[in-house]
Amino acid sequence: MPQRLQLNVMTLPADGRLLPSPFPCKATLVSRVRDARMVKAGPQNRSTDDLRRGAQMAAAQAGDRAAYEALLRDCVPLIKAVAVRQAVPLDLVDDVVQDVLLTVHRARQTYDPARSFTGWLRIIAERRAIDLLRRVGRQRARELHVPLTFESYADENADPAGRSDYAAGSRRVKEVLATLPERQREAVQLLVLAEQSLAEAAIATRRSKGALKVNLHRALKALRAKFDEKRL
Amino acid sequence: MTAFPHDRLIHGLAAELTPVRRLPPPSLRALAWLAAVAVIAVCLAAFADIDAVRQRLAAAPDLWLAVLGSTLTAVLAAIAAFELSLPDAPRDWAALPLPAALLWVAASGFGCLRVWIAPQTHVAALSEARDCLVFIVALSVPLSALLLVMLRRACPLRPGLTAAVGGLAVAAAAATLLNFFHPYDAAAADLSVHAAAVAAVVAANRALGGRIFAGRIFAAAALPNDVTAAGAGSN
Numbered sequence: 391m392p393q394r395l396q397l398n399v400m401t402l403p404a405d406g407r408l409l410p411s412p413f414p415c416k417a418t419l420v421s422r423v424r425d426a427r428m429v430k431a432g433p434q435n436r437s438t439d440d441l442r443r444g445a446q447m448a449a450a451q452a453g454d455r456a457a458y459e460a461l462l463r464d465c466v467p468l469i470k471a472v473a474v475r476q477a478v479p480l481d482l483v484d485d486v487v488q489d490v491l492l493t494v495h496r497a498r499q500t501y502d503p504a505r506s507f508t509g510w511l512r513i514i515a516e517r518r519a520i521d522l523l524r525r526v527g528r529q530r531a532r533e534l535h536v537p538l539t540f541e542s543y544a545d546e547n548a549d550p551a552g553r554s555d556y557a558a559g560s561r562r563v564k565e566v567l568a569t570l571p572e573r574q575r576e577a578v579q580l581l582v583l584a585e586q587s588l589a590e591a592a593i594a595t596r597r598s599k600g601a602l603k604v605n606l607h608r609a610l611k612a613l614r615a616k617f618d619e620k621r622l
Numbered sequence: 623m624t625a626f627p628h629d630r631l632i633h634g635l636a637a638e639l640t641p642v643r644r645l646p647p648p649s650l651r652a653l654a655w656l657a658a659v660a661v662i663a664v665c666l667a668a669f670a671d672i673d674a675v676r677q678r679l680a681a682a683p684d685l686w687l688a689v690l691g692s693t694l695t696a697v698l699a700a701i702a703a704f705e706l707s708l709p710d711a712p713r714d715w716a717a718l719p720l721p722a723a724l725l726w727v728a729a730s731g732f733g734c735l736r737v738w739i740a741p742q743t744h745v746a747a748l749s750e751a752r753d754c755l756v757f758i759v760a761l762s763v764p765l766s767a768l769l770l771v772m773l774r775r776a777c778p779l780r781p782g783l784t785a786a787v788g789g790l791a792v793a794a795a796a797a798t799l800l801n802f803f804h805p806y807d808a809a810a811a812d813l814s815v816h817a818a819a820v821a822a823v824v825a826a827n828r829a830l831g832g833r834i835f836a837g838r839i840f841a842a843a844a845l846p847n848d849v850t851a852a853g854a855g856s857n
Binding site: 462518 | 627628631632635639640641645647709776779780
């Protein structure tokens, strides 16, 4: 890893001028060539750490949970280093780690133990880091983070008094209904409040449709009179 | 819990670990798919008039080149798609079928000149061209389904590109098999219908397959639930 991190510091060209290193998001030709070489490296070129990880992954493919858990733990610092190198903001590095761990889990059948595990992991981590940066970029282009909006601007359509007005109104209607004779009250309750048809109400009350209509009209007339009286 | 921030996820992933069968090399998997295509080709050849096909190809060298181009495109695009389906595959694999596709397009494009060079040949009418469209699209459906299922076993981190290259393999294979039932020389209108059919197959594969692959990789919703459940159980 120290060799990798050096890519991000200032480099001193031959003519002695100080120039910033290439933008870390873009893999340089040198690092691409090295990536390709690392992935295809034979066992003689692989570090002992890499060989151990490859063996652990092979064991994980066979279902060895302990080896798998140790391997994933071992991967976390590697993934973090890749994410930081891809210029992932520090607060998102753990998201990249989780994405990569899930991807490794999904893709574990594609790992070939003859190849470098570290190289395999690094390419997956780079891609998932770029995916995350794109996703976050898209999200930021669409969404605004304005936590004080709710406090600064009132909802013009909000009507806090409306609810209590409605409650008071329905209470008044109930009070006035209670003063009506029983037949009229029954007609209002069934035909208006329960929204039953004349035929249904007639069956329920065992009265004729005509009688129900008469009762309803009388009830409405009485109600109107009582509300006018109260308003006056 | 512990000081280690990803402990729960790692524990959950390890808890649900099941043994997996390692995928064969991409070229072998491509060969398996091409074998399926070859089986279909043999079945179709049983219904086709092979002698007429041979005579027609012998008479027109540009048709030969077009068939060679589409066959090569199918083979190379299938290999490229299986390579791209690996999570660590470089994007450059997508360029593998391009030379063959160029040969296919160039040789087919030469057929457009036929109307002027040899006006007496029987070129396809529009209704016959429609049959071509139906044939390519209809044959592409089972081939695409098989290819998507096979590609899905790997873990393509470039879902759109992988599916598009797979779609090219399917369309090229279907266009190659079309030659069994194409008793007229290709001409401009006919070839543009072929091109439209190929484009439609590639686009459909890219849209549909890309979504299927992406859903498997990017929507990690199904997995974390299991994982957090497993992690919570172990705490």
